[in-house]
Amino acid sequence: MSGTKSLDQRFADAMGQLLGPDFPTDIALAVSGGGDSMAMLTLAHNWAHAWGVRLWVVTVDHGLRAESAAEAAMVAEECTLLGHPHAILRWHWDGQGNLMDAARRARLSLIDRWRGGLEHVLMAHTQDDVAETFLMRLKRGSGVEGLSAMRASLTVQPHAGDMHDMAPVDVCWTAQPPMPTQKGGGVSANSNGFRLLRPCLDMTRAELRHYLRTLKGRWVDDPTNEDPTYDRARIRKLLDLLGAEGLGCDTLSDTAHRMSRARQALHARARDVAGRIVTEECLNGLGTGALLIDRNGFAETEEDTRLRILAESLRWVASAEYRPRAQALEQLAERLLSGGQGTLHGCDLRCLGNQIRVGREFSAVSAPASMGQIWEGRWQLYGASAKGASLRALGSDGLKQAGGRPEGAPAARLLYPLPAAFLGEVLVACPHLDYGEGMIREGSGRYSSFTASFERH
Structure with a gap:
Protein backbone atom coordinates (compact mmCIF):
# COMPACT_ATOMS: atom_id res chain seq x y z
CA MET A 1 0.00 0.00 0.00
CA GLY A 248 17.41 -7.08 1.72
CA CYS A 249 16.40 -4.21 3.97
CA ASP A 250 12.69 -4.95 3.62
CA THR A 251 13.06 -8.59 4.70
CA LEU A 252 15.32 -7.82 7.64
CA SER A 253 13.16 -4.91 8.70
CA ASP A 254 10.03 -7.10 8.62
CA THR A 255 11.80 -9.69 10.77
CA ALA A 256 12.85 -7.00 13.25
CA HIS A 257 9.24 -5.82 13.52
CA ARG A 258 8.08 -9.39 14.19
CA MET A 259 10.69 -9.56 16.93
CA SER A 260 9.17 -6.38 18.34
CA ARG A 261 5.80 -8.09 18.62
CA ALA A 262 7.42 -10.99 20.44
CA ARG A 263 9.27 -8.58 22.72
CA GLN A 264 6.05 -6.81 23.65
CA ALA A 265 4.38 -10.10 24.60
CA LEU A 266 7.36 -11.26 26.65
CA HIS A 267 7.63 -7.90 28.34
CA ALA A 268 3.95 -7.95 29.28
CA ARG A 269 4.46 -11.33 30.94
CA ALA A 270 7.52 -10.09 32.84
CA ARG A 271 5.69 -6.95 33.96
CA ASP A 272 2.83 -9.07 35.29
CA VAL A 273 5.13 -11.37 37.27
CA ALA A 274 7.24 -8.46 38.54
CA GLY A 275 4.12 -6.88 39.97
CA ARG A 276 3.73 -9.94 42.19
CA ILE A 277 7.30 -10.68 43.25
CA VAL A 278 9.16 -7.33 43.26
CA THR A 279 8.74 -4.57 45.86
CA GLU A 280 10.63 -1.36 46.54
CA GLU A 281 12.68 -1.36 49.73
CA CYS A 282 11.68 1.29 52.27
CA LEU A 283 13.42 2.69 55.32
CA ASN A 284 11.78 5.18 57.67
CA GLY A 285 8.80 5.13 55.29
CA LEU A 286 10.93 6.25 52.33
CA GLY A 287 12.01 4.31 49.26
CA THR A 288 15.75 3.62 49.34
CA GLY A 289 16.17 3.08 45.62
CA ALA A 290 16.73 -0.65 46.19
CA LEU A 291 14.44 -3.52 45.19
CA LEU A 292 13.47 -6.75 46.93
CA ILE A 293 12.64 -9.82 44.82
CA ASP A 294 10.87 -12.82 46.32
CA ARG A 295 13.38 -15.68 45.96
CA ASN A 296 10.79 -18.43 45.58
CA GLY A 297 8.82 -16.53 42.99
CA PHE A 298 12.03 -15.71 41.13
CA ALA A 299 13.10 -19.38 41.07
CA GLU A 300 9.69 -20.61 39.92
CA THR A 301 9.52 -18.18 37.01
CA GLU A 302 10.55 -19.29 33.49
CA GLU A 303 14.06 -18.22 32.52
CA ASP A 304 13.25 -15.53 29.94
CA THR A 305 10.83 -13.77 32.30
CA ARG A 306 13.29 -14.13 35.17
CA LEU A 307 16.07 -12.50 33.16
CA ARG A 308 13.79 -9.66 32.04
CA ILE A 309 12.80 -8.91 35.62
CA LEU A 310 16.42 -8.98 36.72
CA ALA A 311 17.51 -6.74 33.83
CA GLU A 312 14.78 -4.18 34.53
CA SER A 313 15.63 -4.25 38.24
CA LEU A 314 19.25 -3.43 37.47
CA ARG A 315 18.27 -0.64 35.09
CA TRP A 316 15.94 0.91 37.64
CA VAL A 317 18.30 0.76 40.60
CA ALA A 318 21.21 2.15 38.57
CA SER A 319 19.00 4.65 36.67
CA ALA A 320 20.66 3.21 33.57
CA GLU A 321 19.56 3.68 29.99
CA TYR A 322 20.44 0.17 28.86
CA ARG A 323 20.11 -3.33 30.24
CA PRO A 324 23.28 -5.38 30.80
CA ARG A 325 24.59 -7.91 28.27
CA ALA A 326 22.80 -11.25 28.18
CA GLN A 327 25.74 -13.45 29.18
CA ALA A 328 26.56 -11.43 32.29
CA LEU A 329 22.87 -11.36 33.22
CA GLU A 330 22.53 -15.13 32.86
CA GLN A 331 25.60 -15.79 34.99
CA LEU A 332 24.35 -13.47 37.73
CA ALA A 333 20.92 -15.10 37.75
CA GLU A 334 22.53 -18.51 38.24
CA ARG A 335 24.53 -17.25 41.22
CA LEU A 336 21.44 -15.73 42.81
CA LEU A 337 19.41 -18.92 42.31
CA SER A 338 22.09 -20.84 44.20
CA GLY A 339 22.03 -18.33 47.07
CA GLY A 340 25.11 -16.39 45.99
CA GLN A 341 25.71 -12.71 45.33
CA GLY A 342 27.37 -10.45 42.80
CA THR A 343 27.72 -7.00 41.28
CA LEU A 344 26.60 -5.92 37.83
CA HIS A 345 25.55 -2.70 36.10
CA GLY A 346 26.56 -0.63 39.12
CA CYS A 347 24.39 -2.71 41.44
CA ASP A 348 25.04 -4.95 44.42
CA LEU A 349 22.88 -8.08 44.57
CA ARG A 350 22.66 -10.55 47.43
CA CYS A 351 20.26 -13.04 48.97
CA LEU A 352 18.86 -11.93 52.32
CA GLY A 353 16.62 -14.63 53.77
CA ASN A 354 13.74 -15.24 51.38
CA GLN A 355 14.51 -12.14 49.32
CA ILE A 356 17.02 -11.05 46.72
CA ARG A 357 18.09 -7.48 47.36
CA VAL A 358 19.09 -5.36 44.36
CA GLY A 359 20.79 -2.21 45.66
CA ARG A 360 23.21 0.37 44.39
CA GLU A 361 26.88 -0.56 44.44
CA PHE A 362 28.56 2.02 46.67
CA SER A 363 31.67 2.28 44.49
CA ALA A 364 29.49 3.14 41.46
CA VAL A 365 27.36 5.97 42.85
CA SER A 366 27.30 9.35 41.14
CA ALA A 367 29.49 12.32 41.96
CA PRO A 368 28.05 14.83 44.45
CA ALA A 369 25.23 17.08 43.23
CA SER A 370 24.32 20.61 44.21
CA MET A 371 20.99 22.40 44.54
CA GLY A 372 18.79 21.95 41.47
CA GLN A 373 20.58 18.86 40.21
CA ILE A 374 19.21 15.33 40.24
CA TRP A 375 21.48 12.86 42.04
CA GLU A 376 21.50 9.18 41.14
CA GLY A 377 18.56 9.78 38.83
CA ARG A 378 16.26 10.18 41.84
CA TRP A 379 17.03 12.65 44.60
CA GLN A 380 17.59 16.37 44.88
CA LEU A 381 18.19 19.01 47.53
CA TYR A 382 15.45 21.51 48.33
CA GLY A 383 14.66 24.32 50.71
CA ALA A 384 16.58 27.32 52.03
CA SER A 385 18.39 25.21 54.63
CA ALA A 386 20.03 23.17 51.85
CA LYS A 387 21.83 26.21 50.43
CA GLY A 388 25.53 25.47 50.09
CA ALA A 389 25.06 21.76 50.79
CA SER A 390 26.09 18.91 48.53
CA LEU A 391 24.07 15.77 47.93
CA ARG A 392 26.08 12.56 47.89
CA ALA A 393 26.22 9.00 49.21
CA LEU A 394 26.08 8.59 52.99
CA GLY A 395 29.19 6.43 53.20
CA SER A 396 30.72 4.97 56.35
CA ASP A 397 31.62 8.37 57.81
CA GLY A 398 28.12 9.73 57.29
CA LEU A 399 26.62 6.63 58.88
CA LYS A 400 28.79 7.14 61.95
CA GLN A 401 27.69 10.78 62.21
CA ALA A 402 24.05 9.66 61.96
CA GLY A 403 24.51 7.35 64.93
CA GLY A 404 25.10 4.09 63.11
CA ARG A 405 22.80 1.50 61.68
CA PRO A 406 19.25 1.71 63.07
CA GLU A 407 17.46 -1.40 64.27
CA GLY A 408 15.78 -3.32 61.47
CA ALA A 409 17.84 -1.69 58.74
CA PRO A 410 19.99 -3.68 56.27
CA ALA A 411 23.67 -4.30 57.02
CA ALA A 412 25.68 -1.10 57.43
CA ARG A 413 27.53 -1.40 54.10
CA LEU A 414 24.17 -1.59 52.29
CA LEU A 415 23.26 1.82 53.74
CA TYR A 416 26.34 3.57 52.36
CA PRO A 417 24.66 4.51 48.99
CA LEU A 418 21.75 6.31 50.72
CA PRO A 419 21.33 9.99 49.73
CA ALA A 420 22.73 12.39 52.32
CA ALA A 421 23.27 16.15 52.53
CA PHE A 422 26.66 17.42 53.67
CA LEU A 423 28.09 20.82 54.44
CA GLY A 424 31.72 20.14 53.75
CA GLU A 425 32.34 16.87 55.57
CA VAL A 426 29.57 17.39 58.11
CA LEU A 427 26.39 15.37 57.67
CA VAL A 428 23.33 17.62 57.95
CA ALA A 429 20.51 15.41 56.66
CA CYS A 430 19.71 11.80 55.81
CA PRO A 431 15.91 11.33 55.75
CA HIS A 432 16.12 7.54 55.51
CA LEU A 433 17.83 7.49 58.91
CA ASP A 434 15.55 10.22 60.29
CA TYR A 435 18.59 12.48 60.65
CA GLY A 436 18.37 16.24 60.13
CA GLU A 437 15.53 18.23 58.68
CA GLY A 438 14.19 17.33 55.24
CA MET A 439 16.48 18.88 52.61
CA ILE A 440 16.30 15.78 50.37
CA ARG A 441 13.35 14.64 48.30
CA GLU A 442 12.72 12.47 45.28
CA GLY A 443 13.11 14.66 42.23
CA SER A 444 11.79 14.37 38.69
CA GLY A 445 14.48 11.92 37.70
CA ARG A 446 14.57 8.96 35.39
CA TYR A 447 11.88 6.82 37.03
CA SER A 448 9.32 7.61 39.71
CA SER A 449 8.79 3.97 40.66
CA PHE A 450 9.75 0.48 39.54
CA THR A 451 6.23 -0.07 38.24
CA ALA A 452 6.46 3.13 36.20
CA SER A 453 9.81 1.96 34.85
CA PHE A 454 8.28 -1.28 33.62
CA GLU A 455 5.33 0.54 32.08
CA ARG A 456 7.64 2.66 29.91
CA HIS A 457 9.01 -0.29 27.93
Missing part, protein backbone atom coordinates in the same frame (compact mmCIF):
# COMPACT_ATOMS: atom_id res chain seq x y z
CA SER A 2 2.80 2.44 0.90
CA GLY A 3 4.31 2.01 -2.56
CA THR A 4 1.23 3.63 -4.13
CA LYS A 5 1.46 6.74 -1.94
CA SER A 6 3.81 9.68 -2.23
CA LEU A 7 6.43 10.21 0.46
CA ASP A 8 4.58 13.34 1.58
CA GLN A 9 1.43 11.31 2.17
CA ARG A 10 3.35 8.52 3.91
CA PHE A 11 5.00 11.09 6.16
CA ALA A 12 1.62 12.69 6.95
CA ASP A 13 0.18 9.25 7.74
CA ALA A 14 3.09 8.47 10.05
CA MET A 15 2.73 11.79 11.88
CA GLY A 16 -0.97 11.17 12.25
CA GLN A 17 -0.29 7.77 13.84
CA LEU A 18 2.41 9.17 16.12
CA LEU A 19 0.71 12.39 17.22
CA GLY A 20 -2.78 12.79 15.79
CA PRO A 21 -5.39 13.96 15.85
CA ASP A 22 -4.41 16.88 18.11
CA PHE A 23 -0.96 17.96 17.00
CA PRO A 24 1.28 20.07 19.25
CA THR A 25 1.87 23.66 18.22
CA ASP A 26 5.69 23.22 18.16
CA ILE A 27 7.90 20.25 17.22
CA ALA A 28 11.68 19.85 17.11
CA LEU A 29 13.67 18.18 14.34
CA ALA A 30 17.20 16.82 14.67
CA VAL A 31 18.86 17.43 11.29
CA SER A 32 22.48 16.49 10.63
CA GLY A 33 22.72 17.56 6.99
CA GLY A 34 22.75 14.01 5.62
CA GLY A 35 20.32 12.84 2.96
CA ASP A 36 17.88 11.19 5.36
CA SER A 37 17.52 14.12 7.73
CA MET A 38 17.42 16.77 4.99
CA ALA A 39 14.64 14.82 3.28
CA MET A 40 12.80 14.63 6.60
CA LEU A 41 13.21 18.40 6.99
CA THR A 42 11.57 18.96 3.61
CA LEU A 43 8.77 16.49 4.35
CA ALA A 44 8.18 18.07 7.76
CA HIS A 45 8.22 21.56 6.23
CA ASN A 46 5.43 20.63 3.80
CA TRP A 47 3.46 18.82 6.50
CA ALA A 48 3.84 21.59 9.10
CA HIS A 49 2.73 24.23 6.60
CA ALA A 50 -0.50 22.29 6.01
CA TRP A 51 -1.18 21.66 9.70
CA GLY A 52 -0.02 24.95 11.20
CA VAL A 53 2.75 23.42 13.29
CA ARG A 54 5.93 25.39 14.03
CA LEU A 55 9.23 23.57 13.51
CA TRP A 56 12.41 24.06 15.54
CA VAL A 57 15.49 22.55 13.93
CA VAL A 58 18.65 21.54 15.77
CA THR A 59 21.98 20.28 14.48
CA VAL A 60 24.54 18.70 16.78
CA ASP A 61 28.06 19.36 15.54
CA HIS A 62 30.18 16.57 16.97
CA GLY A 63 33.34 18.26 15.72
CA LEU A 64 34.86 14.93 14.69
CA ARG A 65 35.48 15.97 11.08
CA ALA A 66 36.83 19.21 9.63
CA GLU A 67 33.74 19.53 7.44
CA SER A 68 31.18 19.25 10.25
CA ALA A 69 30.98 23.00 10.96
CA ALA A 70 30.29 23.78 7.30
CA GLU A 71 27.65 21.04 7.17
CA ALA A 72 25.89 22.49 10.21
CA ALA A 73 26.03 25.92 8.56
CA MET A 74 24.44 24.44 5.42
CA VAL A 75 21.50 23.17 7.48
CA ALA A 76 21.19 26.63 9.05
CA GLU A 77 21.05 28.21 5.56
CA GLU A 78 18.33 25.82 4.43
CA CYS A 79 16.31 26.54 7.56
CA THR A 80 16.59 30.27 6.91
CA LEU A 81 15.26 29.74 3.38
CA LEU A 82 12.39 27.61 4.70
CA GLY A 83 11.66 30.04 7.54
CA HIS A 84 12.41 27.78 10.52
CA PRO A 85 14.51 28.69 13.58
CA HIS A 86 17.74 26.68 13.80
CA ALA A 87 20.28 25.91 16.50
CA ILE A 88 23.78 24.45 16.31
CA LEU A 89 25.02 22.62 19.41
CA ARG A 90 28.73 21.84 19.44
CA TRP A 91 30.03 18.82 21.31
CA HIS A 92 33.58 18.32 22.60
CA TRP A 93 34.55 14.70 23.07
CA ASP A 94 36.68 14.03 26.15
CA GLY A 95 38.31 11.00 24.52
CA GLN A 96 36.74 8.59 27.01
CA GLY A 97 34.88 5.40 26.09
CA ASN A 98 33.49 4.26 22.76
CA LEU A 99 33.39 7.21 20.37
CA MET A 100 30.18 6.33 18.52
CA ASP A 101 28.27 5.54 21.72
CA ALA A 102 29.59 8.70 23.38
CA ALA A 103 28.51 10.76 20.36
CA ARG A 104 25.01 9.25 20.42
CA ARG A 105 24.61 9.91 24.13
CA ALA A 106 25.91 13.45 23.72
CA ARG A 107 23.46 14.12 20.90
CA LEU A 108 20.48 13.14 23.06
CA SER A 109 21.82 15.01 26.07
CA LEU A 110 22.45 18.24 24.19
CA ILE A 111 19.06 18.11 22.48
CA ASP A 112 17.40 17.52 25.83
CA ARG A 113 19.17 20.54 27.33
CA TRP A 114 18.37 22.75 24.32
CA ARG A 115 14.71 21.91 23.71
CA GLY A 116 13.14 23.99 26.49
CA GLY A 117 9.43 23.19 26.49
CA LEU A 118 9.42 21.22 23.21
CA GLU A 119 8.10 17.75 23.97
CA HIS A 120 8.61 16.00 20.61
CA VAL A 121 11.81 15.55 18.60
CA LEU A 122 11.82 13.99 15.13
CA MET A 123 14.74 11.89 13.90
CA ALA A 124 15.16 10.51 10.40
CA HIS A 125 15.86 6.83 11.02
CA THR A 126 14.91 4.72 8.01
CA GLN A 127 14.16 1.14 7.03
CA ASP A 128 17.86 0.80 6.19
CA ASP A 129 18.77 1.77 9.74
CA VAL A 130 16.44 -0.91 11.11
CA ALA A 131 18.05 -3.57 8.89
CA GLU A 132 21.61 -2.47 9.69
CA THR A 133 20.92 -2.43 13.43
CA PHE A 134 19.36 -5.89 13.20
CA LEU A 135 22.53 -7.31 11.60
CA MET A 136 24.86 -5.53 14.02
CA ARG A 137 23.00 -6.95 16.99
CA LEU A 138 22.73 -10.38 15.41
CA LYS A 139 26.51 -10.32 15.14
CA ARG A 140 26.71 -9.66 18.90
CA GLY A 141 24.46 -12.63 19.66
CA SER A 142 21.46 -10.57 20.75
CA GLY A 143 18.14 -12.20 21.57
CA VAL A 144 14.58 -11.01 21.02
CA GLU A 145 15.18 -7.74 22.89
CA GLY A 146 18.18 -6.68 20.83
CA LEU A 147 16.80 -7.88 17.50
CA SER A 148 13.56 -5.96 17.86
CA ALA A 149 13.07 -3.03 15.51
CA MET A 150 13.73 0.46 16.81
CA ARG A 151 10.47 1.98 17.94
CA ALA A 152 8.69 4.73 16.06
CA SER A 153 8.04 6.50 19.36
CA LEU A 154 9.86 6.30 22.67
CA THR A 155 10.56 8.43 25.71
CA VAL A 156 14.07 9.82 26.17
CA GLN A 157 14.69 10.57 29.83
CA PRO A 158 16.14 13.92 30.88
CA HIS A 159 19.89 14.18 31.32
CA ALA A 160 21.78 16.07 34.00
CA GLY A 161 22.59 19.72 33.36
CA ASP A 162 20.98 22.51 31.43
CA MET A 163 22.03 25.05 28.81
CA HIS A 164 23.83 27.09 31.47
CA ASP A 165 26.42 24.29 31.63
CA MET A 166 27.47 25.02 28.05
CA ALA A 167 29.96 27.69 27.11
CA PRO A 168 28.58 30.44 24.83
CA VAL A 169 30.64 29.16 21.88
CA ASP A 170 28.84 25.82 22.13
CA VAL A 171 25.42 27.18 21.21
CA CYS A 172 24.43 29.12 18.13
CA TRP A 173 20.75 29.71 17.50
CA THR A 174 18.48 32.04 15.60
CA ALA A 175 15.76 31.81 18.27
CA GLN A 176 15.36 30.15 21.63
CA PRO A 177 12.76 27.36 21.95
CA PRO A 178 9.72 28.13 24.10
CA MET A 179 10.34 27.64 27.80
CA PRO A 180 8.58 24.77 29.61
CA THR A 181 5.43 25.45 31.52
CA GLN A 182 5.43 24.95 35.27
CA LYS A 183 3.36 22.29 36.96
CA GLY A 184 2.44 22.12 40.62
CA GLY A 185 5.37 22.43 42.99
CA GLY A 186 7.45 24.29 40.44
CA VAL A 187 8.31 21.19 38.42
CA SER A 188 8.76 22.01 34.76
CA ALA A 189 6.66 20.23 32.15
CA ASN A 190 9.74 18.87 30.39
CA SER A 191 11.04 17.03 33.48
CA ASN A 192 9.78 13.66 32.31
CA GLY A 193 11.84 13.66 29.13
CA PHE A 194 10.85 14.08 25.50
CA ARG A 195 9.24 11.86 22.92
CA LEU A 196 11.63 10.81 20.16
CA LEU A 197 9.60 10.22 16.99
CA ARG A 198 10.75 8.36 13.86
CA PRO A 199 8.25 9.04 11.07
CA CYS A 200 10.49 7.67 8.28
CA LEU A 201 10.94 4.08 9.45
CA ASP A 202 8.99 2.64 6.51
CA MET A 203 10.99 4.69 3.99
CA THR A 204 14.27 3.61 2.45
CA ARG A 205 17.39 5.68 2.15
CA ALA A 206 17.13 5.47 -1.64
CA GLU A 207 13.56 6.80 -1.61
CA LEU A 208 14.50 9.79 0.51
CA ARG A 209 17.45 10.70 -1.70
CA HIS A 210 15.32 10.37 -4.81
CA TYR A 211 12.81 12.72 -3.17
CA LEU A 212 15.55 15.29 -2.54
CA ARG A 213 16.98 14.97 -6.05
CA THR A 214 13.54 15.52 -7.54
CA LEU A 215 13.13 18.69 -5.49
CA LYS A 216 16.75 19.70 -6.11
CA GLY A 217 17.40 19.66 -2.38
CA ARG A 218 20.81 19.81 -0.72
CA TRP A 219 22.53 17.29 1.52
CA VAL A 220 26.01 16.07 2.40
CA ASP A 221 27.41 12.54 2.48
CA ASP A 222 29.29 11.67 5.66
CA PRO A 223 32.51 9.86 4.65
CA THR A 224 32.42 7.79 7.85
CA ASN A 225 29.48 5.93 6.28
CA GLU A 226 32.02 4.43 3.89
CA ASP A 227 34.82 4.00 6.43
CA PRO A 228 35.39 0.25 7.07
CA THR A 229 36.76 0.98 10.54
CA TYR A 230 33.13 1.50 11.63
CA ASP A 231 30.85 -1.50 12.14
CA ARG A 232 27.84 0.16 10.55
CA ALA A 233 29.79 1.02 7.38
CA ARG A 234 30.84 -2.62 6.97
CA ILE A 235 27.31 -3.86 7.63
CA ARG A 236 25.98 -1.38 5.06
CA LYS A 237 28.20 -2.91 2.39
CA LEU A 238 27.20 -6.40 3.48
CA LEU A 239 23.53 -5.50 3.01
CA ASP A 240 24.15 -4.97 -0.69
CA LEU A 241 25.38 -8.56 -0.98
CA LEU A 242 22.58 -9.97 1.16
CA GLY A 243 19.99 -8.12 -0.90
CA ALA A 244 21.02 -10.11 -3.95
CA GLU A 245 20.20 -13.27 -1.99
CA GLY A 246 16.77 -12.09 -0.89
CA LEU A 247 17.88 -10.74 2.48
